[in-house]
Amino acid sequence: MSSIAYANALYKPPKTADLMKLYKLMFSRSGFLDWWPGDTKEEIFVGAILTQQTTWKNVEKAMANLKAAKLLSIKQLSNATTNEIGSCIKPSGYYRQKSNHLKGACSYILKNYGSLEGLFKLKTKELRKTLLSIKGIGPETADSIILYAAEKPTFVIDAYTKRIMGRVFGTSQDMSYSELKSLFESSLRPNTDLYNDFHAQFVELGKNYCKTKPLCGSCPVKVMCKYVKSSNV
């Protein structure tokens, strides 16, 4: 047996109490984060697409440009040209792709459901499937929209979640999105408020610490490793 296979055989996934311990540690550090940063459901929807592989600061610039150009709504985005959208969203990167995706997604929703609210009437499972069928919306963006705009319980996984879970509980960096998602959803009750703040805490912690460098002495993640593991059941 290889050493990796041996480690996998010994590995035990975190239980409910372990996950809640981590959540409480992050909460006590940052407080309630009150996500998503966006005024309306439509802004949350747009922000979820714009924030792909980009910092929120750059998304804010793009959103401000869209707002100034009166393009920050489903209806206006579906009527605008991709050039108009693209010139607004340059700061958030991948602007040629994202302007196509934004226009396409908004047109699709408007045509088939009339509005975001119309789309959100779908049951969670069907809503997720529908979102995933839209170009430009992958698993993380779909779950962000469901959780933060539609306000239905689905656990959002991102790079920070994967990284912090690896460091605190030793989960593999090879875990797929769906594996990591079900790790949380099989242990935690489907509570929108908990899922909302849990993910927000991961991002808040992740973007400030331990990006790709080794753990530093004062890194909160390192402190959490000690606390969480010392009380492991």
Add this chain to the structure above:
DNA sequence: ACCCAGGTGGCCC
């Protein structure tokens, strides 16, 4: 002059 950021689609096997 690098490296990275709250991923995703297309293509391939």
Add this chain to the structure above:
DNA sequence: GGGCCACATGGG
């Protein structure tokens, strides 16, 4: 189902 690559601007 998974591996690889292009996509693009802004900040460290």
